[in-house]
Amino acid sequence: MTADTRAQVIIVGAGFAGLCTAIKLAEAGFEDFRILEKADELGGTWRENTYPGCSCDVPSLMYSYSFAPNAHWTRMYARQPEILDYLRRVVRRYGLGRHIEFGTEVTSYEFDEDADRWHVRTAGGRSYYPRIVVAAPGPLHQPKAPEVPGRDRFRGKSFHSAQWDHSYDTAGKRVAVIGTGASAVQFVPRLARDAQRLSVFQRTPHWVLPKWDRRLTRTERLAFRVVPGLRRLYRYAIYWIHEALILGFLHPRLMRRIEAIAKGQLRRQVADPGLRRALTPDYTIGCKRILISSDYYPALQRENVELVTGGIAEITADGIRTHDGSEREFDAIVYATGFAVSDRFAAERIVGKGGLTIQQAWRDGMEAFQGIAVAGFPNFFLMLGPNSGGGNQSIVFMIEAQAGYIVQCLRQMEQRDVTRIEVRAAVQRQFNRWVHGKLAGSVWNTGGCDSWYLDDTGANRAAWPGSSVSYWRRMRRLNPEHFEWTSAADREPEHAYHGPATLAAGTEELPVTVTLSGHLEPIDGAFHWYGRVAADDAVIAWKRANRRVMLTLPGREPVHARLVEVDPWGHVRISGAGIPPFPVESLEEIERTEVTGSPVAGS
Numbered sequence: 001m002t003a004d005t006r007a008q009v010i011i012v013g014a015g016f017a018g019l020c021t022a023i024k025l026a027e028a029g030f031e032d033f034r035i036l037e038k039a040d041e042l043g044g045t046w047r048e049n050t051y052p053g054c055s056c057d058v059p060s061l062m063y064s065y066s067f068a069p070n071a072h073w074t075r076m077y078a079r080q081p082e083i084l085d086y087l088r089r090v091v092r093r094y095g096l097g098r099h100i101e102f103g104t105e106v107t108s109y110e111f112d113e114d115a116d117r118w119h120v121r122t123a124g125g126r127s128y129y130p131r132i133v134v135a136a137p138g139p140l141h142q143p144k145a146p147e148v149p150g151r152d153r154f155r156g157k158s159f160h161s162a163q164w165d166h167s168y169d170t171a172g173k174r175v176a177v178i179g180t181g182a183s184a185v186q187f188v189p190r191l192a193r194d195a196q197r198l199s200v201f202q203r204t205p206h207w208v209l210p211k212w213d214r215r216l217t218r219t220e221r222l223a224f225r226v227v228p229g230l231r232r233l234y235r236y237a238i239y240w241i242h243e244a245l246i247l248g249f250l251h252p253r254l255m256r257r258i259e260a261i262a263k264g265q266l267r268r269q270v271a272d273p274g275l276r277r278a279l280t281p282d283y284t285i286g287c288k289r290i291l292i293s294s295d296y297y298p299a300l301q302r303e304n305v306e307l308v309t310g311g312i313a314e315i316t317a318d319g320i321r322t323h324d325g326s327e328r329e330f331d332a333i334v335y336a337t338g339f340a341v342s343d344r345f346a347a348e349r350i351v352g353k354g355g356l357t358i359q360q361a362w363r364d365g366m367e368a369f370q371g372i373a374v375a376g377f378p379n380f381f382l383m384l385g386p387n388s389g390g391g392n393q394s395i396v397f398m399i400e401a402q403a404g405y406i407v408q409c410l411r412q413m414e415q416r417d418v419t420r421i422e423v424r425a426a427v428q429r430q431f432n433r434w435v436h437g438k439l440a441g442s443v444w445n446t447g448g449c450d451s452w453y454l455d456d457t458g459a460n461r462a463a464w465p466g467s468s469v470s471y472w473r474r475m476r477r478l479n480p481e482h483f484e485w486t487s488a489a490d491r492e493p494e495h496a497y498h499g500p501a502t503l504a505a506g507t508e509e510l511p512v513t514v515t516l517s518g519h520l521e522p523i524d525g526a527f528h529w530y531g532r533v534a535a536d537d538a539v540i541a542w543k544r545a546n547r548r549v550m551l552t553l554p555g556r557e558p559v560h561a562r563l564v565e566v567d568p569w570g571h572v573r574i575s576g577a578g579i580p581p582f583p584v585e586s587l588e589e590i591e592r593t594e595v596t597g598s599p600v601a602g603s
């Protein structure tokens with residue numbers, strides 16, 4: 001089977017992150033990309049989570065791309081269909097539809113070290129061969145079932161909250177909900193309305209802040225459309241309110257004020273002291289993700305609803321037995337038990353340099369540089385990778401910072417005329433020492449709870465240890481020193497020619513000394529040669545002025561060449577594609593090969 005070599009960049013996932021990367025690439029002129037999406041619809045988490053009441057707990061005006069504001073939000077906190085609709089409109093507006101391949105699930109990624117390309121294979125048997133991979137599968141997309149014995153035994157209906165079965169009507173049924181996290185608090189009030197009996201199984205109580213949600217009035221919506229700057233003003237206000245919270249996440253004692261707001265809601269909404277006690281967490285607010293809801297506590301107090309805190313012993317054929325020995329019968333069980341986060345790559349086949357698998361690279365835990373690059377996996381970028389999530393800010397903000405950074409990486413590759421970018425292992429190590437040092441005192445690590453931010457060893461592999469502004473600052477300008485920039489050709493040790501040559505720019509000529517090598521096998525259909533010109537002020541000046549040059553070796557024809565960069569020793573790196581300036585045995589074959597463009601656009 002031959003690989004599809006047309007796309008230079010493969011983006012995996014058509015959710016907020018993948019789409020943002022695509023838009024930023026297109027804006028920067030990198031049109032050679034495909035988006036592979038396993039489902040038949042875009043939207044990522046906003047396509048998959050369709051449970052009743054599914055909405056965003058970040059205010060709508062902040063939950064959109066900064067470059068594509070939405071004038072149509074109908075609520076303070078948008079609901080899932082509206083967010084999905086927003087993403088569909090973005091795709092239309094940016095003409096991304098033609099780049100997306102739906103129903104295309106990637107099953108493996110393998111790096112080809114000789115060509116600096118990835119073999120990307122799909123479940124449908126297709127194969128791609130891009131220079132760059134951007135994996136944007138979303139950190140919360142692998143539903144996690146609870147480790148409770150007997151799940152297979154249950155004869156009633158059961159499904160995970162992220163795989164809601166809308167063909168099943170819960171009205172009039174006896175329904176169990178296992179889990180009381182961000183998803184459950186949104187759909188429990190809906191199920192409570194018409195279930196015959198609803199039992200909510202809580203293992204650990206969560207802190208719940210009020211949700212000031214309401215429909216936006218017609219006047220507000222009109223104002224957002226027509227008053228210049230109003231939408232942006234709201235967005236800034238929401239942004240900075242969320243941003244201020246990071247102080248509390250990093251210095252947990254500052255969380256007391258927030259905890260007081262949550263306790264206030266609990267006091268106001270729950271009169272029964274026993275229930276209130278059962279709903280009061282014993283850890284610092286923020287340690288688990290803070291929930292936002294104003295209708296969860298009232299729903300729990302309906303006549304047909306009960307909170308079960310006894311702990312689940314097992315699932316039986318007809319229901320759930322708790323540790324106190326009592327058994328309840330149910331028609332349906334909904335697992336609101338969250339997602340695999342820290343081990344979400346456990347089953348992925350990602351093979352980097354020297355056969356290194358992602359599991360081997362992460363045997364001591366997930367680790368990346370600034371959430372996007374992993375040493376040993378060149379030309380591979382992760383969106384929302386380890387330690388780039390936030391507990392306090394719209395994730396869309398982090399996504400935009402990452403997409404912009406990846407575009408800078410690709411630009412640098414083009415400017416340097418290289419085919420490989422790889423984060424330096426030492427840089428990644430140092431970065432992660434800093435990350436985990438900062439997280440050590442954070443509320444996620446010290447708040448006294450267990451959460452999906454922490455992996456099995458208790459290390460926090462999810463949260464960014466600072467404000468989103470601090471992340472944005474780091475991502476705003478790429479520091480090339482953090483990466484190694486090489487070409488497949490550069491790594492060839494043999495020299496094909498060392499000696500005198502003539503370099504010409506326009507009518508000027510310079511005698512120089514060159515050391516040249518070449519790839520005898522064509523890369524991407526073109527013969528590549530490369531090398532250096534010995535330190536020479538005039539050549540350096542030509543490089544700085546970006547002069548077009550021709551290189552001639554004694555007794556040979558002149559060839560077009562490119563002065564790539566000045567190296568730390570003052571030599572000027574030179575390269576070319578096509579007929580080499582020095583003799584090679586297989587010249588006839590080389591003459592037949594085709595010369596193509598840039599490394600990212602297909603050199």
Ligand code: NAP
Binds near residue numbers: 179201203336337338
């Ligand atoms: P979650 O926050 O991880 O909550 C999972 C729940 O299942 C917890 O209450 C957990 O209890 C419980 N659980 C797990 N295993 C259990 C077991 N064996 N027995 C009993 N209970 C068990 O999952 P989620 O609610 O799906 O939310 C996941 C994340 O998705 C959120 O944190 C948030 O980042 C995101 N989300 C966002 C929104 C939004 O509006 N933006 C909405 C929904 C979700 P313990 O606490 O004891 O572990």
